[in-house]
Amino acid sequence: xxxxxxxxxxxxxxxxxxxxxxxxxxxxxxxxxxxxxxxxxxxxxxxxxxxxxxxxxxxxxxxxxxxxxxxxxxxxxxxxxxxxxxxxxxxxxxxxxxxxxxxxxxxxxxxxxxxxxxxxxxxxxxxxxxxxxxxxxxxxxxxxxxxxxxxxxxxxxxxxxxxxxxxxxxxxxxxxxxxxxxxxxxxxxxxxxxxxxxxxxxxxxxxxxxxxxxxxxxxxxxxxxxxxxxxxxxxxx
Numbered sequence: 758x759x760x761x762x763x764x765x766x767x768x769x770x771x772x773x774x775x776x777x778x779x780x781x782x783x784x785x786x787x788x789x790x791x792x793x794x795x796x797x798x799x800x801x802x803x804x805x806x807x808x809x810x811x812x813x814x815x816x817x818x819x820x821x822x823x824x825x826x827x828x829x830x831x832x833x834x835x836x837x838x839x840x841x842x843x844x845x846x847x848x849x850x851x852x853x854x855x856x857x858x859x860x861x862x863x864x865x866x867x868x869x870x871x872x873x874x875x876x877x878x879x880x881x882x883x884x885x886x887x888x889x890x891x892x893x894x895x896x897x898x899x900x901x902x903x904x905x906x907x908x909x910x911x912x913x914x915x916x917x918x919x920x921x922x923x924x925x926x927x928x929x930x931x932x933x934x935x936x937x938x939x940x941x942x943x944x945x946x947x948x949x950x951x952x953x954x955x956x957x958x959x960x961x962x963x964x965x966x967x968x969x970x971x972x973x974x975x976x977x978x979x980x981x982x983x984x985x986x987x988x989x990x991x992x993x994x
Contacts, residue, residue: 768884780838782946793978811879815843822850893968
């Protein structure tokens with residue numbers, strides 16, 4: 758049964774509270790770019806306009822600057838603690854960071870259009886098919902003709918260590934969640950809770966088709982076994 762709206766909003770609130778409380782501790786663990794993102798960066802044009810959905814602490818923006826990126830970068834995220842860190846570290850990049858709730862209606866109307874949109878490690882925090890499709894449809898509307906969306910999702914079920922951090926939904930008084938939805942603990946700087954959805958490659962590809970995209974590339978990367986992140990490049994149909 759698809760997750761209901763009120764449950765979806767409760768899951769969003771779980772993550773909102775996590776990033777408000779543990780934003781600094783989380784950011785401290787994100788000091789390097791994942792191998793999959795490095796691989797993606799190798800194929801980017803250095804003078805494009807790029808919209809980064811779920812930009813977090815700006816680590817990707819700084820990596821782009823270090824790689825010689827000379828285009829325009831716009832990063833969107835809902836977490837003020839992470840955005841403050843992103844905006845406090847000038848790096849010579851033409852970068853704009855904005856607080857935006859990606860589950861809200863019509864955020865794309867304020868962004869303009871971009872030949873490239875990235876969405877790394879963000880989609881798995883969006884609960885329910887309805888909200889995911891809304892986000893992806895808005896991303897497609899924000900793409901220039903012929904543009905690409907490059908995204909990644911967390912493959913935490915591939916790790917025994919991460920599977921050990923899964924908690925029962927009773928911790929947050931929920932039970933009617935979707936298949937593939939999980940509650941995971943956080944132990945740095947205190948005990949926190951995070952919601953994440955585990956996508957299969959087939960499920961992610963189906964979501965691409967449902968939102969008007971074609972999967973142009975798909976690969977696994979990250980972690981000791983090279984399988985903690987699933988990356989896909991989508992082209993609008």
